[in-house]
Amino acid sequence: xxxxRWTKAEKIVAKRVFEKCYQRECEAVxxxxxxxxxxxxxxxxxxxxxxxxxxxxxxxxxxxxYRYSILIFVFARLLKEGWLQExxxxxxxxxxxxxxxxxxxxxxx
Amino acid sequence: xxxxRWTKAEKIVAKRVFEKCYQRECEAVxxxxxxxxxxxxxxxxxxxxxxxxxxxxxxxxxxxxYRYSILIFVFARLLKEGWLQExxxxxxxxxxxxxxxxxxxxxxx
Numbered sequence: 001x002x003x004x005r006w007t008k009a010e011k012i013v014a015k016r017v018f019e020k021c022y023q024r025e026c027e028a029v030x031x032x033x034x035x036x037x038x039x040x041x042x043x044x045x046x047x048x049x050x051x052x053x054x055x056x057x058x059x060x061x062x063x064x065x066y067r068y069s070i071l072i073f074v075f076a077r078l079l080k081e082g083w084l085q086e087x088x089x090x091x092x093x094x095x096x097x098x099x100x101x102x103x104x105x106x107x108x109x
Numbered sequence: 110x111x112x113x114r115w116t117k118a119e120k121i122v123a124k125r126v127f128e129k130c131y132q133r134e135c136e137a138v139x140x141x142x143x144x145x146x147x148x149x150x151x152x153x154x155x156x157x158x159x160x161x162x163x164x165x166x167x168x169x170x171x172x173x174x175y176r177y178s179i180l181i182f183v184f185a186r187l188l189k190e191g192w193l194q195e196x197x198x199x200x201x202x203x204x205x206x207x208x209x210x211x212x213x214x215x216x217x218x
Contacts, residue, residue: 026152043135
């Protein structure tokens with residue numbers, strides 16, 4: 001895929017979208033954490049909660065990599081996983097949106 | 110310190126005491142975790158909670174080492190930190206209790 005150029009206006013949108021997805025995903029982790037903690041009542045539960053958090057935070061750290069060279073792939077993954085809505089991309093050039101949608105339907109895990 | 114011999118009866122008491130302290134300390138961690146999670150409302154809180162848990166579980170894992178060769182030191186630390194009450198040691202020989210109390214007042218951190 002050729003190098004994509006992001007205009008100044010697109011960069012503003014992209015940064016806001018990226019942060020919105022990050023916020024959504026963190027809120028989901030926090031909600032799951034609250035559920036787990038509410039029903040925890042024995043020592044082993046604490047270890048399980050820690051393992052859960054370690055895994056979730058690792059996934060988030062790996063995923064939220066804000067570099068323009070890979071942003072299309074990051075957005076494709078977020079779209080596929082449901083953190084990103086197509087409507088969030090208003091303000092991004094159509095060509096990029098098409099690539100994001102195309103990638104989201106293929107080999108993103 | 111010369112090697113201490115633990116009688117069969119003492120071992121039963123020691124194991125029970127050890128587990129009781131472990132249970133108490135885990136309950137305290139869980140209570141703190143519940144407090145922190147209840148007031149968490151932003152992404153950075155999740156990382157702070159994870160750091161808190163990592164640190165607490167590391168301390169617990171290091172501390173709760175059930176080997177008779179070091180049990181006097183483990184109990185001394187637990188006594189100093191308040192997880193162990195002197196009355197928990199009923200059934201352990203007086204000589205050992207004195208050593209535990211002595212060590213608890215000195216260089217245990």
